[in-house]
Amino acid sequence: xxxxxRLVAFLVVCLSVASGSVAYVLGxxxxxxxxxxxxxxxxxxxxxSVESVPHIVFRSTSTGQRYGRVAMVPLSAPAGRPAFTSLxxxxxxxxxxxxxxxxxxxxxxxxxxxxxxxAAGTRIPLVGTPSRARLSSDASWAATTTFVSGDSYAxxxxxxxxxxxxxxxxxxxDLETFTLVHEGRPITPHDRNFWGVTFADDNDAFxxxxxxxxxxxxxxxxxxxRTLVTLREDAECPSLSPDGTKVAYKKRGDxxxxxxxLAVLDLATARETMLAEPRSVDxxxxxxxxxxxxxxxxxxxxxxxxxxxxxARADGTGSPTVLVPDAWSPAVVR
Amino acid sequence: MSxxxxxxxxxxxxxxVLPDAVPGPRMASTRERVGRTVVLMGLVSLVTDISSESLSxxxxxxxxxxxxxxxxAYGVVDGxxxxxxxxxxxxxxxxxxxxxxxxxxxxxxxxxxxxxxxALLLVxxxxxxxxxxxxxxxxxxxxxAPRDAVISAVxxxxxxxxxxxxxxxxxxxxxxxxxxxxFALLALTPGDYTPVIVVSLAFGLIGVALLGLVxxxxxxxxxxxxxxxxxxxxxxxxxRDPALRRVVAVxxxxxxxxxxDGFLYLTLQRRDDFAAQYFPLLFVATNVVYFLLAVPMxxxxxxxxxxxxxxxxxxxxxxxxxxxxxxxxxxxxxGTCLLLLGAFYAATDGVLSALTSALSPVRHxxxxxxxxxxxxxxxxxxxxxxxxxxxxxxGRGQALSVFAVALSAAxxxxxxxxxxxxxxxxxxxx
Numbered sequence: 001x002x003x004x005x006r007l008v009a010f011l012v013v014c015l016s017v018a019s020g021s022v023a024y025v026l027g028x029x030x031x032x033x034x035x036x037x038x039x040x041x042x043x044x045x046x047x048x049s050v051e052s053v054p055h056i057v058f059r060s061t062s063t064g065q066r067y068g069r070v071a072m073v074p075l076s077a078p079a080g081r082p083a084f085t086s087l088x089x090x091x092x093x094x095x096x097x098x099x100x101x102x103x104x105x106x107x108x109x110x111x112x113x114x115x116x117x118x119a120a121g122t123r124i125p126l127v128g129t130p131s132r133a134r135l136s137s138d139a140s141w142a143a144t145t146t147f148v149s150g151d152s153y154a155x156x157x158x159x160x161x162x163x164x165x166x167x168x169x170x171x172x173x174d175l176e177t178f179t180l181v182h183e184g185r186p187i188t189p190h191d192r193n194f195w196g197v198t199f200a201d202d203n204d205a206f207x208x209x210x211x212x213x214x215x216x217x218x219x220x221x222x223x224x225x226r227t228l229v230t231l232r233e234d235a236e237c238p239s240l241s242p243d244g245t246k247v248a249y250k251k252r253g254d255x256x257x258x259x260x261x262l263a264v265l266d267l268a269t270a271r272e273t274m275l276a277e278p279r280s281v282d283x284x285x286x287x288x289x290x291x292x293x294x295x296x297x298x299x300x301x302x303x304x305x306x307x308x309x310x311x312a313r314a315d316g317t318g319s320p321t322v323l324v325p326d327a328w329s330p331a332v333v334r
Numbered sequence: 335m336s337x338x339x340x341x342x343x344x345x346x347x348x349x350x351v352l353p354d355a356v357p358g359p360r361m362a363s364t365r366e367r368v369g370r371t372v373v374l375m376g377l378v379s380l381v382t383d384i385s386s387e388s389l390s391x392x393x394x395x396x397x398x399x400x401x402x403x404x405x406x407a408y409g410v411v412d413g414x415x416x417x418x419x420x421x422x423x424x425x426x427x428x429x430x431x432x433x434x435x436x437x438x439x440x441x442x443x444x445x446x447x448x449x450x451x452x453a454l455l456l457v458x459x460x461x462x463x464x465x466x467x468x469x470x471x472x473x474x475x476x477x478x479a480p481r482d483a484v485i486s487a488v489x490x491x492x493x494x495x496x497x498x499x500x501x502x503x504x505x506x507x508x509x510x511x512x513x514x515x516x517f518a519l520l521a522l523t524p525g526d527y528t529p530v531i532v533v534s535l536a537f538g539l540i541g542v543a544l545l546g547l548v549x550x551x552x553x554x555x556x557x558x559x560x561x562x563x564x565x566x567x568x569x570x571x572x573x574r575d576p577a578l579r580r581v582v583a584v585x586x587x588x589x590x591x592x593x594x595d596g597f598l599y600l601t602l603q604r605r606d607d608f609a610a611q612y613f614p615l616l617f618v619a620t621n622v623v624y625f626l627l628a629v630p631m632x633x634x635x636x637x638x639x640x641x642x643x644x645x646x647x648x649x650x651x652x653x654x655x656x657x658x659x660x661x662x663x664x665x666x667x668x669g670t671c672l673l674l675l676g677a678f679y680a681a682t683d684g685v686l687s688a689l690t691s692a693l694s695p696v697r698h699x700x701x702x703x704x705x706x707x708x709x710x711x712x713x714x715x716x717x718x719x720x721x722x723x724x725x726x727x728x729g730r731g732q733a734l735s736v737f738a739v740a741l742s743a744a745x746x747x748x749x750x751x752x753x754x755x756x757x758x759x760x761x762x763x764x
Contacts, residue, residue: 006547013543021536025529029522067525127603148603159600191726213726306525 032064047117050074050083054334056294057094060084061307062326070099070117075332078324085117091133094331098139102130102146111144113167124165125172131160132237132284133329136199140167141223143197143206162194162208164223178221180210181229189213194228196237196284200244207238207247218249218265235265237284239293246314248275248285248293258282262295264314273316286330288323291315296328371488371550372497375481376504378545382444383505385537386470387512389451392520392530420708426476427483427704434555436480436487436700441545443477446470448538454531479704486691486699487554494691495640498684499632506625510618554696572698573705577755581641581690584748585706588648589713591741593721593734595675598658601730602671605663619669623676631680632688640689641755645748647681648741650674655738659731686710693755 001009054075060066060082070092071082089101099114101121111126111133128146135142145162165172175194179186189212197208206221210228218235221228235249245267250260260282262275275293285295292311299306309330311323324330430439450470457466482498489497519529573579635643654674657667686706694702724733 010543010547013547014540017536017539017543021529021532024532025519025523028526028529032523032526061525063523063525065524148600159604161604189726190729 032067044081045083047072047083047085051097051117054332056309056324056327057092057099057331057333058082058309058324058327059089059092059329060326061328063306070101071327073324075334079322082324082327087114087117089329090130092329092331093133093135094333095135095137095139096333098135100133100135100142100144102126102133102144104130109146111142113139113142122167122170124167124170125163128161132162132196134197134199134284135331136203137201137242138203140203141165141199142167143199143208145195145197160193160195162197164197164206166223173226175208175221175228177226179225179227180219181227182217183230187212196249198238198240198247198284200240207240209236209238209249216252218247232265232270235263236260239285239287241287241290241314243290245290248287248314250281250283250285255280262293262312264293264316273314275312275314275316275320276318277310277312277320286332287314288332294323294330294332296330368493368497368500369488371552372485372500373504374544374549375485376501378444378541378549379481379501379505380508380511381537381544382447382541383508384512384515385451385534385541386447386474387509388516388519388530388537389454389512389534391513391516392527420475420712422472423475423479423704423708423711424701427479427700430480430483430700431555431698434553435551436483436554437545437549437551439700440477440480440484441542443473443475443480444538444542444545446473446476448535448542449473451531451535451538455528455535478707479700482687482691482703482707483554483700484549484552486687486703487552487696489691491692493636494688495632495635495643495685496629497632498688499629499635499680502632502680502684503625503628506621506628510621510625554699572695572702575693577693578690578702578705580751580755581686581693582705582709584645584751585686586709586713587744588645588741588748589710590717590720591737591744592648592651592710592714592717593655593737594714594718597718597721597725597730598654598671598675598734601658601734602663602668604730605661620672620676623673624679627677627680628684631677632684635681635685635688639755640685640692641752642749644682644685644689645745645752647678647685648745648748650678650681652738652742652745654678655734655741659734659738661731 050072055072056075056078057070057072060069060071066084068088068090070085070087070089072085073080073082085099087099087101088103090104091102093100097116099117100111101114102111103109109126109128109130111124111130112121113124113135114121124142124144126144126146128148130144131147132145133143142165143162144165145160148159148161162175163172164175175197176192180188180192192210192212195209195211197206199206204222204224206223208219208221208228210217210219210230215233216236217230218232218238219228219230234251234253235247236251238247238249240247246264247267248262248264251263252260255261259280262277262281262285264273264275265271266273277295279297281295281297283295283297285293288294288311291314293314294309294311296307296309299308306326307328308322309324309327310320312318312320426439426443430436433439447470450466450473453466453469454463457463485497485501486494515533516530519533520527523529573582631643631647651674654671657671657674660667687703690703690706691699721733721737724736727733728736
């Protein structure tokens, strides 16, 4: 091949590759637009009608222009058509009328508490990529967990930051500033990381995960005394049941990193029950009621980011089913 | 010195053989222009970096959101990233030398990475992702030394520093554009990651086509020499050359004391929330500094002596560690640390390849390049483990201080080991 022929061949490759990928991207975009705005479908229900009844607030993962928007479905019809708010969040949680929204744009990360779905929000500190969001049941406390790192998650440089905020006084505290008590003694390991807070109704007690020395522990904390006490090994992202008697979490057992199963701990008897979900769940679960647990799972088809919210029984019986399709980060508001 | 002087003269390509080689006076002078092939190789790296960095920017999100893995699991993927390829790297360089086909060996590496991106469209699950990421990394390991061998084969020895500077500058443009492409695509098709993968694959294929079809098939061993090159060495024997051994040792030791960027970023973000909010922008600034300084640093290396700049460049890193080790931060302090990091890369990365090229016979150049690059890579791999352990024992700030002190001592040692090496090509020729 002469240099000229090769140059022409190169330009042909460039043109075909470029036009092919542009066509693909535009195709995906128009598909998304059709899906979200097809004229045959009825308009989504009004927000006010869903907000006035017990409902589930979640992050919509239906692709297209509503991807990432905060949506709601009535508790009585969780698989029905959702109502959409104007908020876009990566993680969302709701309690009373408040919504906690963690958003990441790639260039900045924010955490905002909205007292009502339509009202102006208050920013609370957030550093890093959103991971977990929680409010106390009366929406007076907020907790956020983020992943902090540069562009590299290389091995041990992975790190989390968990911050609890008293919303009335707008004062925040990093859990790393709390006293960590392990086996009866305060310890300060340099590699400690905290994540996944769940608040008790008394606005003092809370549960969270701490990791140090390659082990993870369930801890029980006190907001007033600013302490955390380790309770039990291998229990991450705890979630307290509405009646405060059980904690659900994910545990690794002897599986590979990143492979978790869900379990429920009875706080009074310390009995642990594995749930009937055979798949790995990487989510901080929430309780639908005192008997059932909700969690997000990615759908199997490659490429997209569709997820569904599943429901499983807390006593380990039955088999899990999809509760809210195209959803992530569910929270129940009664 | 005469034998070595011959070696340097012999490395200079002849215009009759390599049409794109530098025009103008043949006697080495830093005024000579960098050849067309170097710029083309820079463009190959630019589009390939758009391809890989657009994907790296979304990979943590993709892994957590789509594949349902936590960043902790992603850390394992990243570890595979680092470990893969030391042996493959050296084997590929050896093949590149023996076959005298650096371009085609480099091409196979670029093609492997493009193939990995195509496979990403089909995989799901942790094991599959790990395999894809490993193939991508292997491709990078294969191509690096042969790519630098092509650059050095078409460049007069006197301007090697500048040529590698031009290449790395183009490379860093790609690294800066990549994430922007990714975030623009995510804004266009919210919630769907396939467009990013498809576009990444497209840029990867353009890079492969550019290298395969447009870059000339440089045959370093066939370039006529004015004097016999150091041909008597066998492939492993060349690594026994005292000057080269010193470079390998110094690169390894300095690599051993180089804290991984991840740890440095983490330290900077933890001490100061305000700066952390602007962190992604500051990170772009690091790349911009790298881009702006790559060519000037290359020129400086050609004048001052590449070995000196390579060693002294690590003092920029010492300064960055000293800044990051302090308890208090602030936007200016954090920004300064990241700018120092960009300047460090500009003063050392391409300069090491220039330094190695100048010291190695053409017959075994890819092998020599891979030896110094591998020494750096292994050093950094061990360093990230050691730093992790030290950090757990005494805390991040203290650990950084320890590494800063050790690194400045190592720079002194490097300068001492390098004291016999000549400052510029001219001085060696003379």
